[in-house]
Amino acid sequence: MELDISGNKLSGTIPSTLGSCISLERLHLEGNKFEGLIPESLETLRGLEELDLSENNLTGRVPEFLGRFSVLRHLNLSHNNLEGEVSRDGIFANASAFSVVGNDKLCGGIPELHLPPCSRKKPREPISFKVVIPATIAAVFISVLLCSLSIFCIRRKLPRNSNTPTPEEEQIVVSxxxxxxxxxxxxxxxxxxxxxxxxxxxxxxxxxxxxxxxxxxxxxxxxxxxxxxxxxxxxxxxxxxxxxxxxxxxxxxxxxxxxxxxxxxxFMSNGNLDQWLHPTTEHQYRTKKLSFTQRLNICCLIFNNIAIDVASALDYLHHHCETTIVHCDLKPSNVLLDDDMTAHVGDFGLAKFLSEASKNLSINQTISAALKGSIGYIPPEYGMRGEVSVVGDIYSYGILLLEMFTGKRPTDDMFEGDLNIHKFADMAFPGNVMAIIDPSMLAEEEIYENEVNEHGIEERAIILNNDFQVNRTSNIEECLVSLMEIGISCSNKSPGKRMAMNIVVNRLQIIRDSFFRSINR
CATH class of the missing domain: 3.30.200.20 (Phosphorylase Kinase; domain 1)
Known part of the structure; x- marks a missing residue:
């Protein structure tokens, strides 16, 4: 779930009621005039993956609870009036994942931030605190003790099986x-x-x-x-x-x-990605033909995150499972799309636990399983007696990404001899990228502009002067070059030269955010 009200010049304090939106995954409030403290109620939003509060007038300290958000991947607090010490925990340990520039009163943090050290002078403690603090500690201790006793009593009344699933998690039995x-x-x-x-x-x-x-x-x-x-x-x-x-x-x-x-x-109501990229008949999925912004997946809208969604799924399988899982059959038809156009990777019929692939299977068995995948998406090393690995999935992802923006399957008739979709994109990179982009993608964007101009749906698009058109074309080309670079890197013939999936996710998010900012200037 996403809430994006950026760039609207809203004022006042950030509503504390946002803390009740516990399903929020992306919260964008940048480019407004919010002031006051960052609400403590946001601590309940443990599922946040992105939080952008930049370019406001926020004051006070950077909340330490943000460092405890385990899935938070992007945090932007830049250009506010925040003060005090920056934590070194959680996301604050990764300089590339957060920004606090433009807050002149901040101190501490990791060395990469180049912030001044924090003063360690302690203010003289008022005499009354010598009475208040012990009393407070005693009250807290008693409260914790009573809570612990209550929890202990409740647990004794529960069945011994502590792994009983919740109603939502309990598996349905279907005959x-x-x-x-x-x-x-x-x-x-x-x-x-x-x-x-x-x-x-x-x-x-x-x-x-x-x-x-x-x-x-x-x-x-x-x-x-x-x-x-x-x-x-x-x-x-x-x-x-x-x-x-x-x-x-x-x-x-x-x-x-x-x-x-x-x-x-x-059930995924919007079918699979292959049906959107390659409509099979004149009418089937014609209304589902992806527009320019949908194919780019970088306009920060709910419907346009397919590339990031797929990369996030692979990053989870490769780096965040108890045992690393290799999907082995990533292709557009195995990317399913729900009501909100959120992508879900499916079909794990060929998936391998990496430990099992290395310990329990011979190389011949591994190759046999891998080659039952789809021609065009199988990494070349699998055909040369190479073992199943996460970099094989990365290759398939690179091919998928190139297919999304060129509109060509890796098995297209034009790819013969030593020409393949990777070499096709690599030869055009970077100067001729626009020449290999799916023509229908750009054509549909021109239609969209005409509709906007004619009906006046969006004030920004009513007057498209020459300067705006030049800047817009430049922004589009810059995005496509960056995306093609990722696709080319991931589909490199040499496994060691492929971009790791966690880096892919970060790069895609940066490209999306940069493009979003450029079209909202």
Whole structure:
């Protein structure tokens, strides 16, 4: 969830009621005239990934609770009137993740900030404090003791199993007959996709009317049963907003006495990225053809974060899981889009736990599994007896990113001989990037401008003088060059030269924020 009211010249104090919006992930209040302290109520927003309060008139100290936000990746407090010591904990330990420039009264922090040291002189303590402080400490101690006793008593009354899931986390049990009923007998009109290991149907669970996607494994296909087990093992141990959420699984016998295995997922109403990039007919998904801003994913709107979402999912799998997971089959059709155009990476049928890939599989077995991925997205080292690794996923991501902006599949007929999509982009970089961009992307943006000018939807776009057009074209080209650079780096033939996924996420966020600022000047 995102709240962006930046650049509106709003005044007053930041509402403390924002602390009740606990599902906020991105909060942008920059470029206003807010004053006063940063509310302590924001401490409840533990899910914040981005917080930008820059270019306001805020005063007081930098809240220490910001250093305890475990998922906060971008913090901008620059150009305010903040004072006091800057923490060294959490995000404040990473100079590239936060900014406090333009606050002349700040001190301390990590050396990279080049802030003056804080004075360690302690003010003379009023005599009354000698009475107040011990009394306060005693009161706090008694309160903590009473709370601890209450919690102890409550826990003794609970069942011994402390891992009982909450109602939201408790897995739904769905029978084979319920799956038949929800899909009208796996009717063709409910078929929404198919692959080598199974087919996916749209279904409606009768109990709560919930719309779901049901993946039915094609068990006669060699490897399908193993794919089912691998996908279950992968999905049961991971949780991230950009990974497709599994609801339940069903393993039983069907009406003919054959083995049946199915997976039930959240339904993604906007299909997959491949359908948006490559409409299959004149009318199918025509309204879903991505506009310029949607394809760039850098305009800081809810619908335009596909590239960052996919990179964030891979960063989580590679660096933040208890055991590193390699997806092994990243491609546009495995990137699903929900109501808000948030991307979710799915299809973990080929996923490998890195420790298992290195300890329990021979090289031949590893290569066999990898090559069941999709031609064009498989890293070249997998075809040269290389082992599954996170840099293989990075290669696939680089190809996907290049495909998004060129509009060409890696298997396009034009790529023959030693020419591939990586070399195609690399030869155009940086001077001729605009020449290889998907023409429909830029054409649709021109249509959008004409509509805005004609109807007066946005005052900023009513008068497009020559200077604005030149600056706008320059900003667009600068963004595309930066994005192509990431795609080219990630799809490098040499695994050691590919950009790590956590760096990709940071770079994409910087590109998005820079472009957003440029179009709001």
């Amino acid at each position: 084979y007959s319920e799956l038949i009923k929800s899909t009208n007998g796996f009717a063709a009109e409910n078929l929404i996709g198919s692959g080598s290991f199974g087919s996916v149907y749209k279904g409606i669970l009768s109990g709560e009317g919930r719309i779901v996607a049901i993946k039915i494994m094609n068990l006669p296909q060699k490897g399908a049963s193993k794919s089912f087990i691998d996908e279950c093992n992968s999905l049961r141990s991971i949780r991230h907003r950009n990974l497709l959420k599994i609801i339940t699984a069903c393993s039983t016998i069907d009406l003919q006495g054959n083995d049946f295995k199915g997976l039930v997922f959240e």
